[in-house]
Amino acid sequence: MITPDAFQAWLNTAPAGDAIIWHTGFLARQRRAWTELRGHHHRFRHGAVPGLDQLAREVAKAADQGLVVLFQHRVSEGHYKYLAVRSAPPAPRVIPEGAKGGGCYRLCNRAAALEVRP
Numbered sequence: 001m002i003t004p005d006a007f008q009a010w011l012n013t014a015p016a017g018d019a020i021i022w023h024t025g026f027l028a029r030q031r032r033a034w035t036e037l038r039g040h041h042h043r044f045r046h047g048a049v050p051g052l053d054q055l056a057r058e059v060a061k062a063a064d065q066g067l068v069v070l071f072q073h074r075v076s077e078g079h080y081k082y083l084a085v086r087s088a089p090p091a092p093r094v095i096p097e098g099a100k101g102g103g104c105y106r107l108c109n110r111a112a113a114l115e116v117r118p
Contacts, residue, residue, distance in 0.1 A: 001025075001049060004058045007084075011062055016088040022059055023052065023082040024075070031056055059084055 001023050002010075010020050023030075030049040059082075062068045068084040075081055 001052060001055065003051065004055045007055060007058055007062075011067060011086070014086040016086050019083050019085045021081050021083050022055065024080070025049070026078050026080065027052070027056065027072075027082060029078075 002020070007020070007022055010018075014020070031053050059068070059070065062084065063070050067087055069087055071083045071085065073081045073083065
């Protein structure tokens, strides 16, 4: 497992198409590191990986922002590789020259397709 800081460093420098394995194991079982016991007392749960919940939140946030696409690859029963692939940056908004007054242009998807609205 990498650290959240290492993931952010990779995210800031990785070119589109670059991939990173950010975790191996069984994410759902290993993510929650602490179990609540008797009010505010906590203990480490067997099999939990410290820091994995924070890393998983960082990776999910990057996916929500469209910065990465997430994949998982089954290695064996109960064992997976979790990958993040760097997405291409969003295309810049392009307004054709001479598009004054006659129509409204808007970016209608991440593929930079333009739609003209009267």
